[in-house]
Amino acid sequence: MTSEARAGTSDPPGERVDMRLVPIAAALWAGTILGLRLETRHAAFVGAAAALVAVAVGVPLARSRRLVIGLVALCLVVGVVAGASRATQVRDGPVAELAEIEAYVRLEGVVAADPELRGTDGGDERGPAAEYVLVRFRVDQIFGRGSTYRVRTPVMLVVDRSWLELLPGQRVAAWGRLSPADGDLGAFVDVHGEPEVMGGPGTVARMVEPLRAGLREAVRVVPAGHRGLIPGMVVGDESMIGGELREEMRVTGLTHLTAVSGTHVGIVLLAMLGAAKLIGVRGYLLPVVAVLSVAGFVLLVRPEPSVLRAAVMGTVAVAGVLVAGRRRALPALAAAVAVLVLIDPWLAVSVGFVLSVSATAGIILLVPRWREAMDWLPGPLALAVAVPLAAQLACTPMLLASFGEFSVASVPANMAVGPAVAPAMVLGLGAALAGPVFPPAAAALAWAAGLPSWWIATVAGWFARQPGAEFTWADGGAGAVLGVVLLLSGLALLPVLLRRPVVSAVAAAVVVIVLLQALPSPGWPPKGWLMVLCDVGQGDATVLRAGAASAVVVDAGPDPLLVRRCLDSLGVEHVPLLVLTHYHADHVDGVPGVLAGRRVDRAMVSPLDEPLENAQQVGTWLAAAGIPADPPRVGDSWTVGGISLDVLWPRRVITSSSESDSNNASVVLAADLHGVEVLLTGDIEPSAQRALLHAEPDLTTDILKVAHHGSRHQDPRMLSGLGAQLAVIGVGDNTHGHPDPEVLERLLTSGAEVRRTDHDGTFAVIRTAGGALATVAR
Template sequence: MADRVDVRMPLLAAAAWSAGLAAQLLALSAVVAAGLGALLVALAVALRRPDRATTVAAVVLVAAAVGCSAAVRAEQTGANPVAELARERAAVTVIGTVVADPRPVEGRFADRVLTRLDVHEVTGRGATTRLSTPVLVLGDGPWAEVRLGSTVRAGGRLDTAEGHDLAGVLVAGDPELLAGPGPWWRGADAVRTSIREAVEHRPPAQAALVPALVTGDDHLLDEELEEDFRTTGLTHLLAVSGTNLTLVVGFLLLLARWCGVRGRGMYVVGALGIAGFVLLARTEPSVLRAAVMGSVALLASGVHALQRGFRALGVAVVALLLVQPGLAVSPGFALSVLATAGILVLAPVWRDAMARWLPRWAAEAVSVPLAAQLACTPVVAALSGEVSLVAVAANLVVAPAVGPATVLGLAGGLVGLVVPAAGALLGTGAGWCVGWIVAVADRGADAPTAAIGWGTGPTALALLTVLCLVLALALRGVLARPAAAVAVAVVLGLVVLVRPPTPGWPAGDWVVAMCDVGQGDALALRSGPGEAVVVDAGPDPGAVDRCLDDLEVDRVPLTVLTHFHADHVDGLAGVLDGRAVGAVEGTSVLDPVGGVEDARAAAAVAGLPVRTATYGTTRRVGEVTLQTLWPRPGSAAGAVGEEGDAANDASVVLLAEVRGVRVLLTGDLEPPGQAALARAVPGLRVDVLKLPHHGSRYQDLPFLASLGAGVVLVSVGADNDYGHPAEEVLDPLAGAGAEVRRTDEDGDVLVSVTEEGIETHTRR
């Protein structure tokens, strides 16, 4: 007999979630009014249907409990002495326990370290108070050495924090260690370290991914790999999720069964496994959420799976929101709940439909990632503005490797504590498994139509939600028929692998192209049919490669790297991939050293050196005339702008002319360099200006305005952390009559020349 779903717990979960959203998004008075309204509705229903009175009362009680919990937590963090001192921006000394692993982050002016403290004691404004409240710490290098669970004393200045889960932000001085972490944390650290050591001999991507897959330890991952995982819908593998817990605890339960454990002993093993997993992955809210959702998945296995799973999911949602009401507005929480619900509701139906013509294990392998992805699609689109077309296929293909990689990685860490050589052997197996996952992410992200843009407005998301619901209802019939299922898979494969033509792209008369490569620069000057001079390569080889393919560029007589920051040089391999490249040139200031080495390594693969662009030279490259205006010999040494360094002010500045259009390419030149360039080349006028440093607010505006550019190009990443581009820079240029085009809003941009003059074309 099919499971009959008891909807009472899901109903309570919905009530708890609604109350949590109201508490986070509405004023207290509005929440109280909504609560009174719900109470009146409950009374009316109870009077009309006494048999449902208990359920209605439970719904109201749960909603009220979550609302009260939110109010209490907001009061605890917003009205305690630390919050009051934060509002006064007071200098304080605190004593607290480190409750999150310190994490280095790149700052605008210097690298910093982020962590969290549970503050036990605060001294400020002449008073000392004992309490317990969370504070975000922003510190310098020594904070990176502080271990989770340590008790420290630190001085600094408090500031206010956004949200209800922090009492303040402490810009801290160096920490003073008062006590080290306890034995449980030391043991967990030893295992995490052993996991990293078990795979450190593997290639960098594998050595970074195994710890991320097993314990969420992702600090070794590079941005390019993370972007590939986002594009292919594999991001959940880089963070702690319910899947991780299910695999780890499931493996422990299997070992226990082999060892003869039965009955209640299995529950003990499961509970110990969950506790050990939480210690390894850290007791942060995301980890606790993952542990709860993984427990739901374990409970949903076996007989009466749907009924038990739904009941467990409802209990989990209510419990989590009672403890942490702020999860109601957390995208991660929404994705976890929706993925679990999709697997519970949709996967079994689709599995049974496909099991008519596929082996059951194959039907299960297809249905689970498909159900989770479809359930999460509207939320993912709201967060990213994209709908991944390769996500289901990518998750399906990597699924056989995820379990072995997780288990082997954990086993390598545990065994490595005793026999390092054996741990390294197991780590090699884990590395082989994640090597396959990395390859799938890389190839999938490079697919011509890996993802399609989707709006994030209410109408677009409502339409997407309706489409997902229609698909959820229709797919059972499609998947039950092998011919229909295969036909749909073939069509989807063609859509992903074959880029649809863009009418009129590229424009036949284009002279300059600005590629959308995120937060970075990559531009092309058309030097002839099928060829272009490329200036900078952006941060991502795949992005610049895609752009040049779309421009039908297969020959690059010259590549110029204006300077060696990662957002200008890391994509060089994409320029070189499959193209005839004549030469690679860069600035004379070899800073930063890492960027120089990366650029040289990428060029060496193509048998090319990185030569130095010669100041003052004018040359003809096909239809492009290039003049190197900057840096003058010795002029950039030690130059530091307000938001930059010597590398920025050493940017190669090129004046190009293509079919009569004068273009100034400025790299990341800072105000001191701009002022020096204005003195060196007085009276300079151009038609097109590539705005320096992604539109940073630090500019020599009189100089830029004096250029008289009719088109201003801004290469900038959407939602970047630097505040680029600055409106105080764009507005004066636009006010002077310039047409401003920016990649974060317009995508790829072409500048073409016609009989009527200069035109721009854009493509998202």
Template sequence: MSTGLDLRLAPTAAAVWTVTLLGLLVGWGTAAATAVFALLAVPLVWPVSRDRAWARGVLVVLLLAGVAAAGMAVRSYRAEHHPVRQAAQHGERLTARVTLTSAPIPLRGPAFGTQRAQDRALVRAALETADVVGQRVRAGGSVVLLVPTEQWRELIAGQQVTVRGKAAPPRSGELTVAAMQVFGAPTEVSSPPGWQRVAADLRDGLRRTASAELSPAAAGLLSGLVVGDTHALPPEVEQDFETAGLTHLLAVSGANLAIVCGAVLVVLHLIGAGPVLSAAGAGAALVGFVVLAGPEPSVLRAAAMGAITLLALVLGRRRSALPVLSASVIGLLLLLPELATSPGFALSVAATAGLVLLAPRWAAALRDRGVPIGVAEAIAVPLAAHVVTAPLIAALSGTVSLVAVPANLLAGPVVAPATVFGVLATVVAPFSGWLAGLFCWLAAPELEWLVLVADRAAAVPGGSFDWLPGTAGGLLLAGLVVVGLILLRGKRFRVLASVALLLVVLVLVPVRSVVSGWPVPGWSMVACDVGQGDGLVLATGRPEEAVVVDTGPDLERSAACLDRLGVRRIALAVLTHLHADHISGLTGLLGKFSVGAVAVGPLREPAWAMKEVVRDTRAHRVPVVQMQSGQRTSWPGLVLDVLAPDPALARTQTAEDANDSSIVLRATTPAGRLLLTGDVELPSQGRLLASGLDLRADVLKVPHHGSRYTTPGFLHAVRPGTALISVGDGNSYGHPSPFVVDTLTRAGTRVLRTDQEGDIAILPGPRGPRHVSRGDPLRAVDR
């Protein structure tokens, strides 16, 4: 019997995927032309297909590609000519009756100014009716709703609601007829289907039990492992999983389903169940898991991939796995064509292909070389999954991880028991709280191990490196991977590769930070490139200790900057004011570094921001202190004088005055005097000028990212030799203002911008402060 691969359906899957992409990205006309071409070619191939195998394969490709293209043409045409789409093109306001197809998903990501991403949630829904220009339209189609998180939090899939909002065109590559900005609560809310309510209650039971029995990190991780719900996972832990290449554990994937179904098969085998009963039990577990997690496209995708993984790894039929994978891809794309543009779908298909095609072969090779059974599989499975998905990840993120494989090797053995115990806790929670707690307690050691692995892997210096992003980068890495796999078939090349790997791990990675010239010795201040926000670091003169002034708009970039600088302890974190682009990185710092205290100004607005600061600092037992004009704080190599704000003003200010109530600091350092101004605007600048304070400084952190709201008089009073502007590349605010930059330049000030220089270090020079940009030590310039 042949043991080769059965590739017959693979070209058909590729063709269906291609024509689906054409329909999504190019339009219904191209899809229709493709369908006509494919179906007209069928009669030409039909006579030859009776005698030739290759012709039969071409015939299947033409038929299914034609069907897929025709279906895409119809769907794309309906979406493009939908009356709600026409209204969305003009930004009209709509009233619509919809059925929710997903629960509200709070948005995550960088937040700016007074806004935070978590205030808004995304809900997918099926359109029932809509009032368009005074007319009631009864037409189907899917819509995306952007809604207030707090007012929609309790809704679940299956409920019908009435919404009012402003319609906008959807993103490219979707069959969604419109997106709607909704700013109020839904009305006429119906009850959900019974099975949806049961599933929601089970998920709530798991969250309650886990939060009562486990640490916050372990509790959030358990919900992520079981049902893909990461809302309770501390953001810094989620970031560690992403850096360590363990993000797939936080989403419902084929691996989750394979674990659950595999456990059911093992139990049924132990009690002597036959093949039919075992198959029925595994199928019931699969359906039950889909109901529990919610029948959304990502879960249905995971169900298909989990079934394939079980087929290959549990039932051992590797030869049949590729046809089943290809058939699943075809079926899923015909049913849910928008998966064609989903990165998650592409990663799932690639990972499943690696698991069923490469992992068994590599595990067998390792066993032949004396590696014990079990250990060989533990090595082969994550290695195969990482090798086939690395090009896609590189194309999407522009990075290549060196720690993903070892992190997955260390994490792999405990994922299955943690998942099984979590599912058992979920199932029994409605009937027995103590038994659910017992299962959570049994899962605790595995969960804490996963958190530890992610934390240590994310902290490895040089654990990932930048790569060419986009299609070109992905194709380049894929080519290198293919060439490498071919070369590794020879023993001599395997020895060379092993030596090269040891050199990378033992020599190149540790030395990388040394030869990069960063951090530059003797720095006094670093303006971190945190995007459209502020993130400053001041050396205190003590080893591995610093003061942080603002933490940027996201969780990762400020913490990564401190890691690069070798900071281990934050003596004080100053939040100049409570806007998201200055405070959103605080959670990431509290989770990674020892923090002595967090300082805020007398204005505690916006209220949501102060609430989050209090919540996060309490969780890490860090005190919150108030900073106001007249205070002085000092360390061996740093003195901070607070020049503003006046606490008396806070009694008359509101959230709209947050920028102007920024803490203004004068820092005395070995590099000279620095003036750090937060986002102060014209009124506060006027008060500082009128106060008679000595505002002169060698280095000025330009207010409000270089916005136009800075007076020439204030800049003249400071008379800086160097001006730092912390600003995001290509931001939509027009920062920095050309007027401000020109005013500084004409005065002889050197203007440095984080969007152009990256991290910028200020350090002592023979004639005053000099600066060094990260990654370019030769650019050190004396003032």
């Protein structure tokens, strides 16, 4: 079969893409950005200047070109006006004025979107990690500073879990303190207490909530690890997705599967059109089926701006790949951008909107030709390769500019899960529709949807654990420049690669093996390694080798994914002892990553259950894995696989108004690693350090794990009085000034060599042939 025949509706050879609407949409978009960002008087000046420039430039030109320039200028002016008028509603008026003085006010209004449960980072000096709920809210009436105002301003409420049961459209009132916000929000509102419910949910929420609730109930027959993906993919409800899976989805570029993207709309559209054709629907009725299908799906998910955007982009992408070809699909995309920006000008400055447009444009412009280039592959497989590759390449500049991160795993992960997405969505959608009518059928459909969902979760977990799954780059201008370079390189090289099966196979192998590092890195772990300090960001995770595939792990860092990658790279399958020095999040939040895929015999934990929330969470994790956990006593000794551990602290709980009680209750260990002495100090601060040195006046060590990430709160004797040859610091980007320059200077002056994970990454400590200590960075 020829490539032309297989391409179906792709463009005839030599036919140019219709670009006429692109500059018009771009001008409208640019004008809207200016209107949103500039003050009103400046926006008016820009609009007038654009009109004058258009007249001056267009007069000498031919009539057709004058028309194009006139339309572009007009769209720029319209965009400026639309953006400025919408921005004025948010940044001017009573809500913004009261937010500037952080007034305490009473709000009445309508819940605009489903409440979202979030969690904070923390667990060090800032206290324990905490949960909070965000509610997008439209204020209709506000009372503050003795006056009542009628408004129509969007704000974001920061509330507690008592708000989670609210539905969009419900009218509520609350008291809270305002603070300034930017973007499309008039203010943030810190609300304490339960909502004062003044009315029921909106019509749409009342109609679809039984379907959404029925789906949540039906998926309870699916194992907990991946059941949350089903409501996430079907209706955008992420409330049942665990934190670890959420992070794995982010790393592998799969979050769009639970964010109601154009992919969802495309699947629903194709499924419904396919079903309609099977039952004999033809001709003009097919567009009717398409419109009703998309409209019904939008109502089920909630007709929010991001959902409407996804509906438009998904429809355009399907039309571009399967129906219209690039020539007609690109004008449709340009028209869709113009309409969406006029309806909701804030989309013009939304990163999500830019990524959605970029991905859709990439699919429209690149997929048909790349699919033809891969005529050596079956059509569906060529499409499965081309679509994620085109979308990722098109989004790269914005991803790097905005987030400074690029997911190398995104393309292969999306290709791997591609065949499972549609079955999971269609079966899950069937479960949602059946839930209110016949729950057993809904449960059966949900169980079936659980099979492809398991595959998606498995792929996300495997790719996310690979050390090269993503790389970090400077965001802003530097990221944008790199993104553009990668985009241009991809546009130049990929058509050549894709036409050649052998070259394509080699390139795929390079991505999987080299960039994802699916095979062990050469020389890692180094032969005879004694200990490893894992780079887990701002936190601690230390690995002491206890034998082949066995190691004692001291602290788990703040991120399960990072510590899991580190242990996997070392080949650790057995952890005879897990030591959690204290319960701050930067030492214990990574515990699930230690437990995953490994046999852990027992845990040693701090005697002080503080912060209590973190201690309870750790207890839950360990109990679920059947791991006994006990606090140690000073004098306890352990011998594990040829290494010995002696407990030196805590001898007592130190309470202090100026230091962290939890830090000072850290478990301190003296380890002997085949003749090399290591002092592991947790996060003890000066009071505990002095008490430890008083109790152990002859304490010495070869390797010092510097306490508290190199904080300035140190007793000088801990830095220079122990005779350490090597000082190691677990630290990442932070706002605390860790490690302190004076601490580093004192360590160096004492003769110790200093290694830190924020500069050196993950590194191992070894003994050289001459018996000296050395470090090897990964």
